[in-house]
Amino acid sequence: MIEFINVDKVYPNKVKALQNINLKIGKGEFVAVIGLSGAGKSTLIRCINRMHDISSGQLIVDGVDVKKLKGKEIRKFRRRIGMIFQSFNLVTRTTVIKNVLVSFVPQLSFVRKITGLFAKEQKIKALTALDQVGILDKAYVRVDQLSGGQQQRVALARTLAQNPDILLADEPIASLDPVTSKQVMEDFKRINREMNISVIMNIHHVEVALEYADRIIGVREGQVVYDGKSADVTDDV
Numbered sequence: 001m002i003e004f005i006n007v008d009k010v011y012p013n014k015v016k017a018l019q020n021i022n023l024k025i026g027k028g029e030f031v032a033v034i035g036l037s038g039a040g041k042s043t044l045i046r047c048i049n050r051m052h053d054i055s056s057g058q059l060i061v062d063g064v065d066v067k068k069l070k071g072k073e074i075r076k077f078r079r080r081i082g083m084i085f086q087s088f089n090l091v092t093r094t095t096v097i098k099n100v101l102v103s104f105v106p107q108l109s110f111v112r113k114i115t116g117l118f119a120k121e122q123k124i125k126a127l128t129a130l131d132q133v134g135i136l137d138k139a140y141v142r143v144d145q146l147s148g149g150q151q152q153r154v155a156l157a158r159t160l161a162q163n164p165d166i167l168l169a170d171e172p173i174a175s176l177d178p179v180t181s182k183q184v185m186e187d188f189k190r191i192n193r194e195m196n197i198s199v200i201m202n203i204h205h206v207e208v209a210l211e212y213a214d215r216i217i218g219v220r221e222g223q224v225v226y227d228g229k230s231a232d233v234t235d236d237v
C-alpha cells in the first residue's frame with residue numbers, strides 16, 4: 001500500500017514539481033501515470049523509492065514513513081521496490097546472467113565480490129527470473145547482442161530477482177517500437193497478475209496505458225487531475 005498525504009515536491013531551482021498530492025495505491029494494482037512532458041510524472045514515481053525526497057507532506061509505503069528513513073534503512077527499503085527505466089540501465093558488454101546477478105551484489109561477501117563468484121542459490125534465483133520473462137535461453141548471451149525489448153526484459157528479470165513488492169517503471173517503453181512495446185507491456189501485466197506485484201508506471205502513450213493498466217492517474221502541472229479505472233475512461237481524455 002502506497003499513500004501520499006498532502007505531498008509537495010519543490011526542486012532546489014524552485015520548480016514545484018508536485019503540489020498537494022493525495023493518493024492511495026493498493027497492493028496488486030496496475031497504475032499508469034499519464035500526462036504531458038514536465039507534468040511531474042517522473043517525480044511522482046521517483047519519490048516512492050526515495051530517489052527524490054519529498055519537500056512536505058507524508059509518504060507511506062508498506063507502513064514505512066519514507067521521509068524518515070536514514071542511511072542503511074534507505075538501501076534496505078529500496079530493495080523491496082523494483083525500478084525500471086527507459087534506458088534499461090544494463091551493463092551491455094557482459095552477459096545477461098551477470099546483469100541479473102548484479103542485483104545481489106550488496107548482499108555478497110567481500111570475497112565473493114572480488115572473485116566474481118555467486119552463491120548457487122542466487123544463480124538459481126537469477127535463472128528463474130529470466131525464465132519468468134521468457135529469456136532463459138539468452139542467459140549467457142551478451143546484452144549488446146539483444147534487441148531493445150529483450151534488454152528491457154533483462155532489466156525486468158534483474159528487478160524480479162530481488163522479490164520486490166512494488167515495481168516502478170519510468171517510461172519503460174519510450175524507446176521501443178510498437179510491437180516490442182506490446183510484448184514488454186504483456187510482461188508487466190503477467191508479473192502484476194501472477195506475482196501480485198503492484199505496478200506503477202509512467203507512460204505517455206495513453207492508448208497503451210488504457211489497454212494494460214487497471215487505473216489511470218492523470219497529472220498536470222504537478223497536480224492529480226484525473227484518477228479512475230481505465231475502463232471508465234472515454235475518448236475525450
Ligand code: ADP
Pocket residue numbers: 011012013015016017035036037038039040041042043044202
Ligand atoms: P514528467 O515526468 O511528467 O515529464 P518531471 O517529473 O520529470 O515530469 O518534471 C516535473 C517538473 O520538474 C518539470 O518542470 C521539470 O523540469 C522539473 N524537474 C524534474 N527534475 C528536476 C530536477 N532534478 N531538478 C529541477 N527540476 C526538475
Ligand code: ADP
Pocket residue numbers: 013015042086170171
Ligand atoms: P526522464 O524523462 O528520464 O526523467 P529528463 O530528461 O526529464 O529524463 O531528466 C533527466 C534528468 O534531469 C533527471 O534526473 C531529472 O531529474 C533532471 N531534470 C529534469 N528537468 C530538470 C530541470 N529543469 N533542472 C534540473 N534537472 C532536471
